[in-house]
Amino acid sequence: MTLTGQKPTLKSDKYVFIKTYGCQMNVYDSDRMFELLQPLSYKKTNNPDHADLIILNTCHIREKATEKVFSELGRLKKLKLSALKKNRKVLIGVAGCVAQAEGEEILERARYVDLVFGPQTYHRLPEMVNKALKMDLSLVAGSQIIETEFATEQKFDELSTDSISPTNSFLTIQEGCDKFCSFCVVPYTRGAEISRPAGQVLEEAGKLVKSGLKEITLLGQNVNAYHGVSSDGKEWTLGRLIRELAELDGLERIRYTTSHPKDMDDDLISAHGEVPKLMPYLHLPVQSGSNTILKNMNRKHNITFYRSIIDKLRKAREDIAFSSDFIVGYPGETDADFAETLRLVSDIEFAQAYSFKYSARPGTPASGKVEVGEQIKSDRLESLQQLLNAQQLAFNLKKVGTVQNVLVEKHGRKQGQLVGKTPYMQAAHFCGNEKLIGSIQKVRILDGFSKGVSGDIVNNDKVYDIQKPAKIESKEIYS
Ligand code: 5AD
Ligand code: SF4
Numbered sequence: 001m002t003l004t005g006q007k008p009t010l011k012s013d014k015y016v017f018i019k020t021y022g023c024q025m026n027v028y029d030s031d032r033m034f035e036l037l038q039p040l041s042y043k044k045t046n047n048p049d050h051a052d053l054i055i056l057n058t059c060h061i062r063e064k065a066t067e068k069v070f071s072e073l074g075r076l077k078k079l080k081l082s083a084l085k086k087n088r089k090v091l092i093g094v095a096g097c098v099a100q101a102e103g104e105e106i107l108e109r110a111r112y113v114d115l116v117f118g119p120q121t122y123h124r125l126p127e128m129v130n131k132a133l134k135m136d137l138s139l140v141a142g143s144q145i146i147e148t149e150f151a152t153e154q155k156f157d158e159l160s161t162d163s164i165s166p167t168n169s170f171l172t173i174q175e176g177c178d179k180f181c182s183f184c185v186v187p188y189t190r191g192a193e194i195s196r197p198a199g200q201v202l203e204e205a206g207k208l209v210k211s212g213l214k215e216i217t218l219l220g221q222n223v224n225a226y227h228g229v230s231s232d233g234k235e236w237t238l239g240r241l242i243r244e245l246a247e248l249d250g251l252e253r254i255r256y257t258t259s260h261p262k263d264m265d266d267d268l269i270s271a272h273g274e275v276p277k278l279m280p281y282l283h284l285p286v287q288s289g290s291n292t293i294l295k296n297m298n299r300k301h302n303i304t305f306y307r308s309i310i311d312k313l314r315k316a317r318e319d320i321a322f323s324s325d326f327i328v329g330y331p332g333e334t335d336a337d338f339a340e341t342l343r344l345v346s347d348i349e350f351a352q353a354y355s356f357k358y359s360a361r362p363g364t365p366a367s368g369k370v371e372v373g374e375q376i377k378s379d380r381l382e383s384l385q386q387l388l389n390a391q392q393l394a395f396n397l398k399k400v401g402t403v404q405n406v407l408v409e410k411h412g413r414k415q416g417q418l419v420g421k422t423p424y425m426q427a428a429h430f431c432g433n434e435k436l437i438g439s440i441q442k443v444r445i446l447d448g449f450s451k452g453v454s455g456d457i458v459n460n461d462k463v464y465d466i467q468k469p470a471k472i473e474s475k476e477i478y479s
Contacts, residue, residue, distance in 0.1 A: 013041075014040070014042045015044070015045040015052055016037050016044060016051055017051035017054045017055070018054075018055045018056075019054075019056050019072070021057065021065075021096070023061070024217075024257065025172070025175075025219060026057050026059055026096055026119075027170070029095070030055075033122055036122070037053070039126065040126055040129060048079060049079065051090065052089070053090070053091045054079075055095050056093070056095065057096045059096060060098045060100070060102075060189050060361070061097070061185060062359050063360075065097075066102055073110045073113065076092050077092075080112055091115065092114050093115035094115070094116050095118075095119070097118075097185065097189035099118050103116045103146050103148045107144050107146060111141050111142060114132045114142040115129070115132060115143070115145050115147075116144075116146045116147070117145075118148040119175070121147040124147055128147060131143070166212065166213070166438050167407060169213050170219045171208065171218055173195065173201050174222060175191070176192050176193045176221060178225075179260060179299075179300065180298060180365075181287070181299055182364060182365040183327060183361065183364055184361070185363065188363055193225055195220075195226050195227050195228040198231075198244070199231050200228075201245075202245065205251065206248060209249075214407055214440060215253035215255070215421075217256065218254070218255070218256040218257075219257065220256075220258070221258065222263065223257060223259055224256065224260060224263040224264060224265075226238040238263075239267035239270070239271045242256070242268075242271050243274075243275060245277075246276075246277045246278070253407060254275070254277050255281065255425075259283065259284050261301045261305065261306050262300050262301050264309045266312075269309070269316050270316055272320060273315075274316075280320040281320065281321045281351070281424050282322055283325075284310075285325035286303075286326065286344065287325060287330075288330065288333070288340075288341055289337075289342070289344030289345070290337035296330065296366075297327075303340070307347075307348075321351035321395065322348060322350050322351060323354075325353070325354045325355070326354070326384060327355075327356055329358045329372040330372070331369035331371055332369070332372075333358075333380075342387060345391070349391050349394070351391070351424060351426075352425065353391075355384050355385055357377040357381050358371070358372070392451075393449070393450045396448030396449060396452060396453050398448070399426065399453055400445050400447060400453070402445055403445070404423065404424075405422070405423060405440050405442060405443075407421050407440050408420040408432070408436045408437050409421065409437065412429050416431050417431055418430060418431070420441070420443075422453065426452050426453050427451060428443055428445070428452060428453050428455060429454040429455075430454060430456055431456070441457050442457065442459075443458065444458050
């Protein structure tokens with residue numbers, strides 16, 4: 001592990017290391033944990049060896065999550081022991097969905113753990129840490145404090161609004177899920193759907209924009225099921241919330257993730273055509289192209305419906321790019337079912353996608369069903385990924401010759417290189433001054449790759465070695 005965080009200088013400095021697994025929601029939660037710990041004088045370190053508090057923010061969505069956590073905890077036990085020998089006390093915490101689902105087991109099997117807390121209770125982290133610090137820390141045995149009950153909107157009230165990135169930020173507006181797809185642990189680990197009040201979201205977004213942020217991604221396990229109460233007592237849908245957010249001066253880009261096809265209502269779809277700040281990119285998981293499998297998965301939509309949503313969105317915003325999630329080898333999936341998935345992918349042409357082999361999650365309705373053979377799952381995953389990768393490359397190459405607005409996010413790996421995002425979520429690489437980080441620049445796309453595009457800032461005097469000039473069209477498309 002590299003040390004990019006600050007090194008402790010004074011004995012009184014306290015450092016926290018958080019290792020984040022899984023989804024954007026966990027990344028967001030880890031950022032909030034850092035902020036909650038600041039009043040307790042904890043600073044961030046990227047080196048667990050220097051930390052006084054180590055938190056594993058875990059994910060339970062796919063296979064072997066629990067075992068991964070236990071093997072990481074085994075390493076942390078050694079670290080805690082060797083710190084104690086040097087008279088340094090280290091607290092160990094397990095947060096997130098594994099903590100929620102297996103909290104008792106963690107405390108049972110790893111007695112040196114101090115804190116176990118689920119995604120709904122991390123706003124109480126300062127309280128828990130203070131309580132643990134009052135206990136006898138000279139022992140390897142942990143304080144064993146556990147908080148895993150499901151909370152309510154109260155959690156949202158107690159979170160601060162600082163953003164970690166200077167350019168874009170996630171903003172959680174909704175948590176939990178009531179859909180109960182038969183393969184998924186989220187309804188059990190994150191609890192029932194709750195939406196954050198609309199006024200609170202607008203206020204937080206306002207603060208983020210004031211701090212100079214140009215892009216906000218609205219976050220939720222089922223973000224388009226949003227139904228936050230506004231000050232007039234009415235419930236706002238996501239479409240309404242987006243339209244209101246778009247009024248914020250200084251906010252240039254709005255995104256949202258993750259959506260369920262069933263909750264793509266007409267107002268949200270038309271917002272894609274009517275709100276220029278809403279970016280032309282949508283992650284809309286479908287999971288399978290077979291109606292039989294979708295039914296068995298309890299997805300609550302069929303393929304005709306999914307296609308109709310895609311068509312409506314393309315009518316509303318012609319250039320919208322789509323991403324999706326797929327599961328291959330769900331119990332009972334036949335070759336013919338899988339062929340339907342390939343057919344759907346071929347027809348829709350995704351700009352990006354995530355695909356996984358089905359893995360049984362304990363406690364979900366699908367677990368215990370007769371599984372598809374491992375080799376079949378691997379073969380299907382490979383052919384699906386081949387197709388999806390080819391589509392991603394084709395999508396990126398299609399943008400060659402166009403000029404895209406790129407939100408500049410950070411330095412690239414190469415000297416003088418910057419990286420940003422096009423409206424379509426493509427990573428765009430180009431050369432430029434680091435002062436451009438945080439701004440939106442027009443970049444002429446000169447090449448496309450499987451993972452992104454590269455180009456040149458428009459009006460930049462520097463001439464680059466254009467490898468494939470034949471591909472550049474004269475037409476410039478501003479988006
Ligand atoms: N097996 C495989 N993939 C899963 N996902 C969720 N649960 C499982 C599982 N049991 C995938 C789905 C979901 C994404 C976040 O993770 O595709 O959309
Ligand atoms: Fe899981 Fe389905 Fe809810 Fe998505 S919609 S979080 S896959 S239960």
